[in-house]
Amino acid sequence: MLLPVLRPILDLMSPPVCLACQQELPASAEMLCLHCWYELPETHQHVCLENAFAEIFWGRVPIVAGAALYYFSKSGRVQRLIHQLKYERKSVIGIELGTYYGSQLRQVAPFNTTQVVVPVPLHPKKEKDRGYNQANVFGEGMAKSLGVPVCCEVLKKNEHTLSQTQKSRLGRMQNVQQSFRLGNPEDVKGKHVLLVDDVLTTGATLEACASLLMEVEGVSVSLATIAMAGD
Numbered sequence: 514m515l516l517p518v519l520r521p522i523l524d525l526m527s528p529p530v531c532l533a534c535q536q537e538l539p540a541s542a543e544m545l546c547l548h549c550w551y552e553l554p555e556t557h558q559h560v561c562l563e564n565a566f567a568e569i570f571w572g573r574v575p576i577v578a579g580a581a582l583y584y585f586s587k588s589g590r591v592q593r594l595i596h597q598l599k600y601e602r603k604s605v606i607g608i609e610l611g612t613y614y615g616s617q618l619r620q621v622a623p624f625n626t627t628q629v630v631v632p633v634p635l636h637p638k639k640e641k642d643r644g645y646n647q648a649n650v651f652g653e654g655m656a657k658s659l660g661v662p663v664c665c666e667v668l669k670k671n672e673h674t675l676s677q678t679q680k681s682r683l684g685r686m687q688n689v690q691q692s693f694r695l696g697n698p699e700d701v702k703g704k705h706v707l708l709v710d711d712v713l714t715t716g717a718t719l720e721a722c723a724s725l726l727m728e729v730e731g732v733s734v735s736l737a738t739i740a741m742a743g744d
């Protein structure tokens with residue numbers, strides 16, 4: 514443990530910086546400067562159920578509701594945050610954004626009727642390399658704000674799937690569907706599940722996981738991610 518007297522000296526040597534713009538952070542701020550919090554492009558999709566997120570799943574899987582917290586653009590602030598969450602062991606980003614989004618979702622129907630948070634699983638080897646599953650930490654933050662448990666054993670990622678690049682589009686979709694299985698379905702039986710992931714791209718992963726969850730008796734599924742592509 515550091516001697517208290519050393520802390521200010523160490524902070525002077527490497528003061529905490531905003532994880533989105535790298536500017537020095539004031540002592541009162543956590544993770545992001547006020548300017549970046551303000552500039553992050555929120556989608557507000559949770560207040561309008563017919564949104565661009567939910568549209569992706571129309572005709573594919575009957576979700577209750579779906580929403581992303583932010584729009585994601587190449588080399589923007591959100592991209593930088595997600596990169597650090599996935600590859601630079603900044604789990605605080607997942608926790609903070611999850612806590613923030615959970616506090617918004619708990620105020621609106623039907624998100625406020627979700628009873629359990631289930632993160633999209635990561636391959637165990639990837640999880641070991643990264644130190645954690647980024648969807649788990651985001652899910653933990655959300656569950657805390659929503660006042661519900663997070664269950665990481667409901668869905669499992671299968672060990673062996675072929676490289677995505679070697680397959681046709683149809684082959685890739687089948688590959689995604691086959692790369693997950695149910696682990697402990699009892700945890701979600703009869704419940705409204707909030708399935709969470711870091712980013713929505715094609716929707717294939719969330720579709721595969723939501724379909725599996727709906728095989729469990731009495732399960733309905735809503736979706737939430739940190740970001741989706743857009744403006």
Ligand SMILES: [Zn+2]
Nearest residue numbers: 531534546549
């Ligand atoms: Zn900043």
